[in-house]
Each structure stands twice: as structure tokens, then as C-alpha cells.
Amino acid sequence: MSFFRDNGLSITLITFTAATIAAMIFSGAHAFNQEAMMHGEPTVTVAGYLATGHFLSALFENWESEFLQMAAYVCLTAFLYQRGSAESRDPDGPRSTLDEDPLTMKNDPSAPWPVRQGRLVRTLYSYSLGIALGGLFVLSFVFHLRASAAAGNVEAMRHGEPPVDLWTRLADAEFWFECFQNWQSEFLSTLLLVLLSIFLRFRGSPESKPVAAPYGATGK
Incomplete structure (x- = not known):
């Protein structure tokens, strides 16, 4: 259990x-x-x-936007601040111990394997979460493009129009409309999470500040 x-x-x-x-x-x-x-x-x-392109386009269109959201969130919160938010580091506080130079833990047997390797491996591992999420976004974007082109060609065939290749689809306003209609919602939902966590609470959640924490307190 x-x-x-x-x-x-x-x-x-x-x-x-x-x-x-x-x-x-x-x-x-x-x-x-x-x-x-x-x-x-x-x-x-x-x-x-x-x-079918109908299914795959819809699937990867949504995955793409989710990976974009998470990649942007992980990377932006490493460098930018929002005072009072549970989703931000304190701009006036010391950097978290999680941000210590991993070189200081190179000889610690309990440290992850990449930390105990050379500089290149250690550096890549230091940013591996953002790299992985960014890579998943790119892959999903490519798969979305391919499937969207396939779905578009089915519609073109129904209307007696010639099929289009990937580059033509990439320049198509409809494809970018598919992207932006999802991207904007992801950035908006992240913004609301960042701002609402200043004033609102959910007791027991690690994504919330303690219920009695003042509005100006930053971080969890």
C-alpha cells in the first residue's frame, strides 16, 4: 500500500x-x-x-501548448520574480540551496549521477528540466504541424482543392490560429496562478502559501 x-x-x-x-x-x-x-x-x-489527422492534430495541438506553458514557467521563474506569490522566489531573500553550485556536491555519493560527472554533463543536468520540456514542445509542434496538414488536406479534398505540403501549412494563418488559441490560454492560466496565489490559499497544497501567511510573503 x-x-x-x-x-x-x-x-x-x-x-x-x-x-x-x-x-x-x-x-x-x-x-x-x-x-x-x-x-x-x-x-x-x-x-x-x-x-487520422483529425485526432492527431487535436492531440498534439494541446500537448504542444501544455509543454510550452511548463517550459516557460520553469525557465521564467528561475530568473524573474513576483512579490507575494507562492510561485516565485523572494526577490530580497537568499538564493535557495537548490541553486547552489552543483560542483560543491561533486564528491557526494548521494548526489545524482550527472552531478558527479564533468562540467558539460553537470551543466546540462542543471538545466535538464527546461531542456526536456522545451524539447517536448518542439516535438509536439512538429507532430501538430504534420497532423494539421493531413487534416487540412482531407478538407481540401472534400472541396476539390489541391493538397498542401508542410511548408505551405506552416505559412497558413489557420495553423497559427490553432497554435495561438491554445498558447494564450496557457500563459493566462499561469499568470492567474501566480497572481491568485498571492491572495488565495488551499490548505495542505505545496502550491499554496500557508493559510496565515501575509499577502506580502513570497514563496511557499
């Missing part, structure tokens, strides 16, 4: 992720087949729907 207690947050989030993707697949396949029948086209099975 200790495994579920120690990993309850990730287990719950994995369950929610799987459940919502499954719901997205079934509802998306139904919507896709309804559209196909309206145009006298053959329908697809649920398995066949997984390979």
Missing part, C-alpha cells in the same frame, strides 16, 4: 490522462464519422481513427 501512497499523485494523473484520451478518441471518432457520412465518405473504426 505504501507504493500507492508514495505515488498517488502520479497514479491519479495517469488515470485521468488515460481516461480523458479514451473519451477524446471515442467522441472524436463519432464526430469524424458524422462528418464523413455528410460528405458520402466511408467511416472509420476507432482504431482507424487513431491514424
Whole structure:
């Protein structure tokens, strides 16, 4: 039982992720087949729907925006401040011990393996979270572009228009509309989290300041 207690947050989030993707697949396949029948086209099975641009474009479009949000959040909070927010370091306080030069822990056997290696490996590891999230954003953006082009070509075929390649799709205003409609919501939600955590609380959450903490207190 200790495994579920120690990993309850990730287990719950994995369950929610799987459940919502499954719901997205079934509802998306139904919507896709309804559209196909309206145009006298053959329908697809649920398995066949997984390979359509309709599904993959929507999936990676959302993943892309989420990875952008998290990458920006991780990187910006390393350098910028918001006084009073639980999501910021104190601009007047000492730098967290988490920001100590990892070189000082090079010979500590309990330190992660990359910390005990050479300068290049240690430096890359020092920024690995931002690098990983940024890389996932780029990958999702590319997959979104490919799937969006495929979905766009299905629509083009229905209207007797020629298909387009990836570069043409990349220059298409509709593709960027797909991106920006998600990106703006991610930046807005992050902004609200940063600002609302100044004044509001959720007792027991590590993302909240203590209930009795003054508004001007910065950090958790």
C-alpha cells in the first residue's frame, strides 16, 4: 500500500490522462464519422481513427501548448520574480540551496549521477528540466504541424482543392490560429496562478502559501 501512497499523485494523473484520451478518441471518432457520412465518405473504426489527422492534430495541438506553458514557467521563474506569490522566489531573500553550485556536491555519493560527472554533463543536468520540456514542445509542434496538414488536406479534398505540403501549412494563418488559441490560454492560466496565489490559499497544497501567511510573503 505504501507504493500507492508514495505515488498517488502520479497514479491519479495517469488515470485521468488515460481516461480523458479514451473519451477524446471515442467522441472524436463519432464526430469524424458524422462528418464523413455528410460528405458520402466511408467511416472509420476507432482504431482507424487513431491514424487520422483529425485526432492527431487535436492531440498534439494541446500537448504542444501544455509543454510550452511548463517550459516557460520553469525557465521564467528561475530568473524573474513576483512579490507575494507562492510561485516565485523572494526577490530580497537568499538564493535557495537548490541553486547552489552543483560542483560543491561533486564528491557526494548521494548526489545524482550527472552531478558527479564533468562540467558539460553537470551543466546540462542543471538545466535538464527546461531542456526536456522545451524539447517536448518542439516535438509536439512538429507532430501538430504534420497532423494539421493531413487534416487540412482531407478538407481540401472534400472541396476539390489541391493538397498542401508542410511548408505551405506552416505559412497558413489557420495553423497559427490553432497554435495561438491554445498558447494564450496557457500563459493566462499561469499568470492567474501566480497572481491568485498571492491572495488565495488551499490548505495542505505545496502550491499554496500557508493559510496565515501575509499577502506580502513570497514563496511557499
